[in-house]
Amino acid sequence: MKKLSKVLIVGLTFGICNAELVAHFPLDTDASDASGNGYNGSVAGGTVNFGQPGANGNTGSSAAFPDNGHIDVPFNSALNPASYTVTLWANASSTNGFASPITSRDDTPSSVHGFIVYNDNGGNWNNWTGSGGGPGSWDQLPGGAVSTDTWTHLALSYDAATNTKSFYVDGSLAGSKNTGLLYSPNGTVQSEDLHIGAGADSGEAFYFSGNIDDVSIWNTALDEAAILDIKDNGIASGRSDPALSAPNTVAIDLDGSIQSLDLLIKNAGQTKSLNISAATFGNDANFSVTSLPGSIAPGETGNITIAFNPLGANGEFSADLQITSDDSLTPARIISISGVIHDPMLVSEQTLDLGETTNSSLTITNSGATRGLNITAYNLTGPDAEKFKVSGPASLAAGGGTGNVEVTFDSQGGEGTFNASLEIVSDDPLVPSAVVALSAQIPFGDILIAWWPLDIDGTDASSNGFDGTIEGSVTPAEGANATTGGSLIFDGGSRIDVPFDQSLNPTDFTVTMWANASTTGGFASPITSRDDVNGGVSTHGFIIYNDNGGSWNFWTGDGNPGWDTLPAGPVLTDTWTHLAISYDSLTETKSFYVDGVLAASDTAANQYSPNGTVEMEDLHIGAGADTGSSFFFDGKIDDVGLFRAALSEEDINTIMTNGIGGFTGAARDLVITSLNLGSGDGQVTITFDSVNNATYIVERSTDLITWDELTDNLNSAGETTTFTDLSLPTGIAKVFYRVRPL
Secondary structure, eight states, X not given: OOXXXXXXXXXXXXXXXXXXXXXXXXXXXXXXXXXXXXXXXEEESSOOEEEEOOSSTTSOOEEEEOSSOEEEEOOOGGGSOSSEEXXXXXXXXXXXXXXXXXXXXXXXXXOXXXXXXXXXXXXXXXXXXXXXXXXXXXXXXXXXXXXXXXXXXXXXXXXXTTTEEEEEETTEEEEEEOSSOOOOOTTSSSOOOEEESOBTTTSOBSOOOEEEEEEEEESSOOOXXXXXXXXXXXXXXXXXXXXXXXXXXXXXXXXXXXXEEEEEEEEOXXXXXXXXXXXXXXXXXXXXXXXXXXXXXXXXXXXXXXXXXXXXXXXXXXXXXXXXXXXXXXXXXXXXXXXXXXXXXXXXXXXEEOTTOSEEEEXXXXXXXXXXXXXXXXXXXXXXXXXXXXXXXXXXXXXXXXXXXXXXXXXXXXXXXXXXXXXXEEOOSSOSEEEEEEEEEEOOSOOEEEEEOOXXXXXXXXXXXXXXXXXXXXXXXXXXXXXXXXXXXXXXXXXXXXXXXXXXXXXXXXXXXXXXXSOOOSOEEEEEEEEEXXXXXXXXXXXXXXXXXXXXXXXXXXXXXXXXXXXXXXXOTTSOEEEEEEEETTTTEEEEEETTEEXXXXXXXSOOOOTTSSSOOOEEESOBXXXXXXXXXXXXXXXXXXXSSOOOHHHHHHHHHHHHHHHHOOOOOOOEEEEEEOSSTTOEEEEEEOOTTOEEEEEEESSSSSOEEEEEEEEOOSSEEEEEEOOOOTTOSOOEEXXXXX
């Protein structure tokens, strides 16, 4: 094959190498990085006074930190290397509290990462590192007492090869350890800025009071001799001269042909020229070096020219380039070169939602430049795989060839949301197995899962059988309005338990209810269906709280530690309030409606994982926790409904106005709840559960054999209806009534 005459120039940002200075903040006049690597900081939060007397004649002037002012340096992984040394001069004016002259840390809800220096609340210098362990698991390495109003040189280091963490004070080793997990860089989970003169992830706490000077970060664990040299002679003394500067890794863009590229290297030394004596890839067949640069003056750059030949191969290519030079600290450098020839290349959407249709298609493309794509299988897996069928092309032409994968769906009589995974297996060298998430929906004929009217007990009026059991003492009371019947009073120590069923914990849901809180003290839950595994290792399910801030709050567990909260405004005590919470899995949106109006909403990934994912806990009305043994609600609850869909605001308003029975058409058990003698002779008034806007027949008997129809067109007034019999015959000893729908 003919070598291309075109030369690929790879743009490089000069970064760290072995024993290289990553950043240097002299703090003489501003927060600039004097290393030339561009990691400049900025003052935030208050005052930083530059131009103060420095630690010694080699450091220039210093910066004073008199209040909440500090310096923020934007996150960069180079500032958080796997092995590092941080050096600085610090002059503390007090030993009150935890005060951090430098911090680069990430304290997530579940793990800790990064490094910190503290003038701690015991009056000692302390080197903290996060290992990636759980909250609060910072590893501490004390370095002796803080002498106030005195310049002290501090150096902290970590050697990843030996797992050794060290702390040097005034050039001498004050402490070292190499056991256990000691360090995981900031940026492993979240990427937080570096802070000088303050701490915490945000830099808005643990403020340092005093002066700081000559801060440096290196990408290796310097030894004690080098640290003492930096202390005595300044940052420049620790730098090699000449110094080879180049990235540790270089990614090249490969197109399948023979290519050539120039690898730029720099002499970061101060006074001496850099000479490259050799650069080799060993016995690698695909990479070779074709030319070396001449002598490189301080601050200048040169090129090592590299040739690549795929030799007909495909996929990932990598090799280590060893550069031998007269760098005074690192005479042999290893740089990893890698690239990818992705040809053929399957391109496909990652999801296909059929909605409520029975068929759809997915376009797939071969974006490889020269090779055709061969497809060997279309595999269906997942919970509803048997309900989907697929067919598609066996091959796609090179250079953008396309084809359609036909997908059909049969619910087989089921309702709800159905999911499966389509795996497309091909000879794509990098992604031989591409996965497409398939989904389809069949609307539920009846979206009501359970309905607890709470007129007199925990009976489920949906006829689905999710009856609850009363634990403690509840008292019947007047309901929220005419459509809801009665309610139950929960005394702050009672509840209704509904045995666990996965149907009570759907992927999409709405919970509606009326609540009348007597107090806003503590966390009080009118309804809870949750699973909190092992004290917070993972959380699942949903909760409504009358929280300890006096607000309604909708909590969900996503399977991770902690709860996702959605507050929705203040709780009005001794007032009926209609509450509705919902979760839509398709849009990943949770919503909270108060009195029929959307009060809060949040759309974000991974907000909800149902109770039952790990452990299976009962649903509780009037209490919380997994067991229902705490977070008791004090007040009235009425007309609780659970639906297997995220209802609209219009639907929720209908439920609030007409009751759950009026919205769904569902009937309570047709029960005559009371029978009372009227004020006049021969008058009897009956009260029975009803469905809003339904029509009923009322009949009377004196012997349970013969029934007289009193009316056949009694319209309900809501979920409770009354009828007064004005024609009771005189002189009878007993009378019976029955009610049936028209």
